[in-house]
Amino acid sequence: MKKECGWNNLHAVISMVLIYAFLIVGAVLILFPMYMTIGNAFKTKREILHSIFSPPTSFYLENLRVAIFEQQAMRYLFNSFYTTASSTILVITVIPMLAYGIIRNIERLIFKIMFFTIVSGIFIPFQIIMLPMIKQLNYLKLLSPLGLIIMATIFGYPVNVFLYTGYLKTVPIEIEEAAIIDGCGVAKLFWSIVYALIKPMTATIIILHGLGTWNDFLLPNLLLNRDARMWTLPIFQYSFQSKFTTQYNMVYALFLFTIIPITVLYIFTQKYIIGGIVKGALKG
Amino acid sequence: MVKSWILQKKKRKDIRPYLLLTLPAFSLFLFFFIIPMLSGLFFSLTNWNGISQTWSFNGLANFRRMFNDPALYDSLQFSFVYAVLVVSTILPLSIILAILLNKIIRLKALFRAIYFFPAMLSMIVSALIWKNIFYHFIPDMGRIVGIEFLQKSLFSSKDTAILGILIIEIWQGTAIPMVIILAGLQSIPQELYEVATLDGANPGQQFRYITLPFLVPVLQMVLMLLIKSGILVYEYVFATTEGGPGRATLSITLLILHKALGYRGAKVDFSYGITFSVLVFAIIAVLSVIQLRLTSKREVGQL
Numbered sequence: 001m002k003k004e005c006g007w008n009n010l011h012a013v014i015s016m017v018l019i020y021a022f023l024i025v026g027a028v029l030i031l032f033p034m035y036m037t038i039g040n041a042f043k044t045k046r047e048i049l050h051s052i053f054s055p056p057t058s059f060y061l062e063n064l065r066v067a068i069f070e071q072q073a074m075r076y077l078f079n080s081f082y083t084t085a086s087s088t089i090l091v092i093t094v095i096p097m098l099a100y101g102i103i104r105n106i107e108r109l110i111f112k113i114m115f116f117t118i119v120s121g122i123f124i125p126f127q128i129i130m131l132p133m134i135k136q137l138n139y140l141k142l143l144s145p146l147g148l149i150i151m152a153t154i155f156g157y158p159v160n161v162f163l164y165t166g167y168l169k170t171v172p173i174e175i176e177e178a179a180i181i182d183g184c185g186v187a188k189l190f191w192s193i194v195y196a197l198i199k200p201m202t203a204t205i206i207i208l209h210g211l212g213t214w215n216d217f218l219l220p221n222l223l224l225n226r227d228a229r230m231w232t233l234p235i236f237q238y239s240f241q242s243k244f245t246t247q248y249n250m251v252y253a254l255f256l257f258t259i260i261p262i263t264v265l266y267i268f269t270q271k272y273i274i275g276g277i278v279k280g281a282l283k284g
Numbered sequence: 285m286v287k288s289w290i291l292q293k294k295k296r297k298d299i300r301p302y303l304l305l306t307l308p309a310f311s312l313f314l315f316f317f318i319i320p321m322l323s324g325l326f327f328s329l330t331n332w333n334g335i336s337q338t339w340s341f342n343g344l345a346n347f348r349r350m351f352n353d354p355a356l357y358d359s360l361q362f363s364f365v366y367a368v369l370v371v372s373t374i375l376p377l378s379i380i381l382a383i384l385l386n387k388i389i390r391l392k393a394l395f396r397a398i399y400f401f402p403a404m405l406s407m408i409v410s411a412l413i414w415k416n417i418f419y420h421f422i423p424d425m426g427r428i429v430g431i432e433f434l435q436k437s438l439f440s441s442k443d444t445a446i447l448g449i450l451i452i453e454i455w456q457g458t459a460i461p462m463v464i465i466l467a468g469l470q471s472i473p474q475e476l477y478e479v480a481t482l483d484g485a486n487p488g489q490q491f492r493y494i495t496l497p498f499l500v501p502v503l504q505m506v507l508m509l510l511i512k513s514g515i516l517v518y519e520y521v522f523a524t525t526e527g528g529p530g531r532a533t534l535s536i537t538l539l540i541l542h543k544a545l546g547y548r549g550a551k552v553d554f555s556y557g558i559t560f561s562v563l564v565f566a567i568i569a570v571l572s573v574i575q576l577r578l579t580s581k582r583e584v585g586q587l
Contacts, residue, residue: 016388019384019387019388020388022384023381023384023385023388023395026381026399027395027398027399029455030398030399030401030402030455031398031401033410033413033414033417033455034401036413036416036417036421037413094309094312095309097305097306097309098305098306098309098310100305101302101303101305101306102306104302105297105299105302108299110299110303111299111302111306114306114310117310117313117314117318118310118313121313121317123568123569123572124321124565124568125516125561125564125565125568127516127536127537127540127561127564127565128321128324128325128558128561128562128564128565129317129320129321129324130540130561131324131540131544131554131557131558131561132319132320132321132323132324132327132558133316133320135334135554136316136319136320136323150312150316151316154312154313154316154317155317157313157317185301186301186302186304186305187301187304187305190305211404214406215405215406215407215409216406217406217407217408217519218518218519218537233406234406234408234409237406237408237409237412238408238412238523241412241415241523248416248420251412251416252416255409255412255413258409259405259409262404262405263401263404266397266401266404267397270397270400271393273400273404274396274397274400274463277403277460277463278463278464278466278467281460281464281505281509282464282467282502282505
């Protein structure tokens with residue numbers, strides 16, 4: 001009996017060691033491109049041609065300087081930030097109102113129609129909308145950051161209306177009824193009471209929508225690629241690669257520049273980000 | 285008390301303030317989402333090239349032309365083969381990683397954070413980073429080590445280009461399915477495993493009779509997610525091979541844009557491009573119906 005226990009223990013230890021070994025190998029594979037990015041961003045052109053795998057010998061900042069100042073990476077960082085922030089703010093103000101109005105009257109036909117029209121958008125691929133959308137926005141002179149903010153918000157409707165209505169169903173209705181009896185108007189009721197109750201869902205949606213808009217390439221590229229001053233960071237990154245094909249120390253410097261802000265954000269908020277994405281996915 | 289409640293219920297609620305809350309936002313949705321979608325369906329029945337002032341109806345001519353276009357079959361073949369590869373690699377890999385991450389106790393948060401990190405980056409940046417690795421680093425390494433097949437870039441051959449794209453997808457696309465499955469695993473009550481161990485069930489049996497049944501809904505969702513992202517792949521292909529060599533990696537989204545907006549001297553043909561997107565719409569609609577069937581069955585099963 002004792003002996004068997006010992007064997008079991010050994011077995012468990014070995015399997016744990018194997019699990020950790022497997023996970024470490026996987027982590028190295030995941031981080032390898034990051035090592036490449038950091039390692040090569042600080043190399044001179046000669047150094048990178050000489051050896052790509054070795055760590056850099058000196059802290060050569062010229063690549064980053066050229067990428068950030070001469071190629072104006074800051075402008076694109078700002079463009080990305082401003083479009084993402086605007087669209088996210090719109091999503092967390094317009095959509096909860098819409099979802100609230102719909103779900104509290106879902107027994108009425110008109111609200112039912114609204115609900116199903118929007119939510120069935122989850123199943124409609126971007127590909128069917130994108131071409132007519134370009135024509136329509138062109139006609140309205142909205143092939144601009146403003147157009148991008150509007151469209152990013154519109155494409156956020158289906159999933160976020162679904163998430164907010166789902167969450168609002170769980171919010172107890174008694175408080176609202178009491179407020180209405182006290183003579184509180186619907187809009188005031190929503191902003192002063194209900195909005196505070198749905199904050200957890202708002203936090204999740206800020207993460208999901210913010211990250212999605214920040215990283216999106218296809219939509220901004222379709223809307224903005226004619227005017228280089230309006231580009232967002234992913235479009236700039238793409239064009240930078242073709243501009244500096246042979247100087248990949250430069251290309252890596254820009255990778256580093258774009259990865260740093262998101263990594264810093266990730267390190268401090270990873271628990272919420274992962275949690276938010278899981279919550280969004282399981283409900284959607 | 286009861287009486288007043290009934291009275292309140294009977295009096296129809298005034299919905300005007302609610303309409304004020306919803307109609308402006310809803311009309312924006314109609315204008316920027318529903319109208320483009322319907323006009324897409326409409327223009328697929330016309331010959332509008334997107335530029336000229338005039339156009340006319342030409343019935344199903346675009347569709348007839350599309351089904352005789354060899355590019356369609358190349359791209360459908362690529363997209364479906366790719367979707368199958370994505371599912372058959374990422375699904376098992378994300379299950380394995382989720383189980384392992386669920387098992388370990390020390391450094392769990394660190395490993396989870398590392399494995400999830402690729403999902404933070406934009407797809408285009410990941411694709412560009414890997415493009416450099418495939419075009420420069422791996423061939424250079426092949427030269428240093430002296431291994432012949434590494435010296436050629438994966439993207440330069442028709443047969444291997446799809447694998448290069450798949451590697452990027454695995455690197456980045458495993459993260460989200462993995463954390464979803466991990467959350468599914470953590471929702472399984474631990475007592476079940478304790479009881480099963482007492483009853484003498486081995487780990488394989490526990491996986492088969494406890495873990496899997498609990499995970500089925502989550503796995504169905506992940507499966508659908510992977511199929512759709514596989515069929516609709518765009519950024520990875522656009523940033524690396526642009527559909528080449530030849531048409532070997534021409535994904536359906538890329539094909540739509542090539543046809544509609546013109547590519548490498550090809551004619552701009554807006555309505556013809558839209559015809560391809562109507563087909564994508566139909567494919568995704570069929571998949572979504574299957575998905576809805578599966579989920580509604582599941583809910584019945586759970587009762």
